[in-house]
Amino acid sequence: DTAVSQTPKYLVTQMGNDKSIKCEQNLGHDTMYWYKQDSKKFLKIMFSYNNKELIINETVPNRFSPKSPDKAHLNLHINSLELGDSAVYFCASSHSDMGRSTEAFFGQGTRLTVV
Amino acid sequence: GNSVTQMEGPVTLSEEAFLTINCTYTATGYPSLFWYVQYPGEGLQLLLKATKADDKGSNKGFEATYRKETTSFHLEKGSVQVSDSAVYFCAPSTGRRALTFGSGTRLQVQP
Numbered sequence: 682d683t684a685v686s687q688t689p690k691y692l693v694t695q696m697g698n699d700k701s702i703k704c705e706q707n708l709g710h711d712t713m714y715w716y717k718q719d720s721k722k723f724l725k726i727m728f729s730y731n732n733k734e735l736i737i738n739e740t741v742p743n744r745f746s747p748k749s750p751d752k753a754h755l756n757l758h759i760n761s762l763e764l765g766d767s768a769v770y771f772c773a774s775s776h777s778d779m780g781r782s783t784e785a786f787f788g789q790g791t792r793l794t795v796v
Numbered sequence: 797g798n799s800v801t802q803m804e805g806p807v808t809l810s811e812e813a814f815l816t817i818n819c820t821y822t823a824t825g826y827p828s829l830f831w832y833v834q835y836p837g838e839g840l841q842l843l844l845k846a847t848k849a850d851d852k853g854s855n856k857g858f859e860a861t862y863r864k865e866t867t868s869f870h871l872e873k874g875s876v877q878v879s880d881s882a883v884y885f886c887a888p889s890t891g892r893r894a895l896t897f898g899s900g901t902r903l904q905v906q907p
Contacts, residue, residue, distance in 0.1 A: 787839035
């Protein structure tokens with residue numbers, strides 16, 4: 682069983698399009714994240730949701746909108762895609778234990794290429 | 797906020813060599829510390845962790861000790877293998893904040 686699964690694994694699209702990446706976790710975790718990894722492997726937090734509530738929203742263009750329909754899902758919608766959005770996007774989840782985050786489990790990543 | 801500094805890679809070693817990857821961090825409060833590994837084409841996997849000062853995390857021959865006085869969490873392995881070639885990420889985490897990563901350190905082990 683896959684703990685954190687993302688779809689699609691690869692996404693190639695043209696500038697200006699709108700696309701979504703889906704993420705699901707079956708670990709019973711209460712916190713989910715989206716990270717962006719650039720070509721130099723730098724990994725940066727974009728969003729964090731705890732029990733469906735947004736708790737971290739780093740400096741990310743408002744073209745990026747996360748949606749959490751329930752605790753097990755956190756989708757990422759991107760409007761008006763730009764060349765600079767090309768990256769690998771990782772979903773992750775963790776359990777908050779007495780206010781402290783425990784280890785995060787990561788999905789396999791979605792490689793987004795904007796042409 | 798939290799931040800992490802790791803040595804720039806790539807680190808290139810011969811098989812069975814000793815490995816050290818330095819990591820220093822800044823964090824608000826009292827963080828938990830993690831090392832993650834990313835193999836080519838894959839997501840990140842937890843390698844080891846430590847939650848309080850002087851704790852030593854260990855897994856698969858890798859070790860790291862939580863040094864509060866020097867705010868460091870250096871990763872070591874006594875004898876690396878070709879299969880250890882990957883990118884290694886050090887990450888502090890405080891409270892409910894997400895793990896803070898950097899660019900990681902690429903390790904290349906040659907036969």
